[in-house]
Amino acid sequence: MAQEKSAQAAPQQREEGDPNRWKALAVCLVAGFMTLLDVSIVNVALPSIRTGLDTPESDLQWVLSGYALAFGLLLIPAGRLGDARGRRSVFMAGLALFTLASASCGAAQTSLWLVISRLVQGMAGGLLSPQISALIQQMFQGRERGRAFGVFGTVVGISTAVGPLLGGLLIQTAGAEEGWRWVFYVNLPIGIVCLFLARRLLPDTPDAKPVRLRRLDPVGVLLLGTAVLALLLPFVQSQQWHGNAKYLLVLVAAALLAVFAGWERRCARSGAEPLIDLDLLRVRSYWLGSLLILLYFAGFTSIFFVSTLYLQSGLHYTALQAGLAITPFAVGSGVSAGIGGRLVDRFGRPLVVLGLTMVALGLAGTAFAVHQVPGRGAGWAMLAPLLLAGLGSGLVIAPNQTLTLSEVPVRRAGSAGGTLQTGQRVGSAIGIAAVGSVFFAQVTEEGWATAYDHGLLVSIAFVVAALVVAVADVVAGRRSAARG
Structure with missing residues (x-):
């Protein structure tokens, strides 16, 4: 009888898991929210940074590109390091470094100081981010794991949506002169509390052991x-x-x-x-999907960069007004992301084609609106086309990830997912550099609208290139099906 009770209790214990797992998940999500927020929140602070530190245009681009690049390059080796040395310890190291780098960003006295601090901040985000998905897999099983990843996906969407608004509110409250510093200082109390809770709540990695440097490539x-x-x-x-x-x-x-x-x-x-398993590039859906998302991130992340500069420096909007003006894109993306996740199995790659078409039309409509409603009314005219572009964006990112990984062998799923995320961050860095160079080349005292048009054209070109890749995948898939 005792053995029977023990046998019944064992599965129940495995199903229940760590009693602190939901509290631990909350710690992971807050830390992940903070690192992802710093991708979008800084956009509305750029004009204030430019004025406060007398920052040249190139350094403004490095503030965003440097963060994205450093973040992306460390994702894969950091995931391996966490698996080998312990996810909790790597998570805490990344979080501590991110918090210190945020303090350094806020205290920056020169643009070079700020750029270097942002590079370190990006490296810290790259250390921390892979541990979150790995810890979710470690702490949860079955349906609970699906729920946990669903909550994580929601947090990712919210961080993008509230970034411009939160940045605008902080700068509005603290003042345009020094308010940009609080965009970084807001991370300090959050980081310190998360560090304390992470030590108490996060589980250790049972099979952690020393790792050779060679394994991190x-x-x-x-x-x-x-x-x-x-x-x-x-x-x-x-x-x-x-x-x-x-x-x-x-x-x-x-x-x-x-x-x-x-x-x-x-x-x-x-x-x-x-670092990257090149054999994966033999899988058509994978390499086309990876190329698509690199091009798409080059196009859509640069929209926020030039839009906030145009609205604040060109039309003299406050940071809060600029944040409100570009929020429809993030809101539309958040609304349609869930729909895209449910429809991708039914429609496949044509759903991504539809999303990319909507994004391209929305961005073209934004450029048209700026010409039709010149002056300070342009922000209002941008709302509807940016909403259309955002609704299209939600049909691109999550569905593309599902389709891109669909034919990847399970044993290579971790490497494939990490490479996909690295491509997104590298694409962001390339897009900001390319769009920024065209935008700043056109800026004159009375040429902000023209500069914005040219910048949007480059963004649209990246999106259209991603659309061509998506159509090529649809055509290739249909030919394969016909041959089969």
């Missing part, structure tokens, strides 16, 4: 980072570096990417773990 990280940096430099520094010789760095970037590909193949042959 530092050479691959360095090669990829240097290649992307060489690609970004001529665009970010276009106003500071005169002449066309700077574009030779694009050839250097291409050469470094070739060396990176060779190194990754060598790692795979020798039995080491490469």
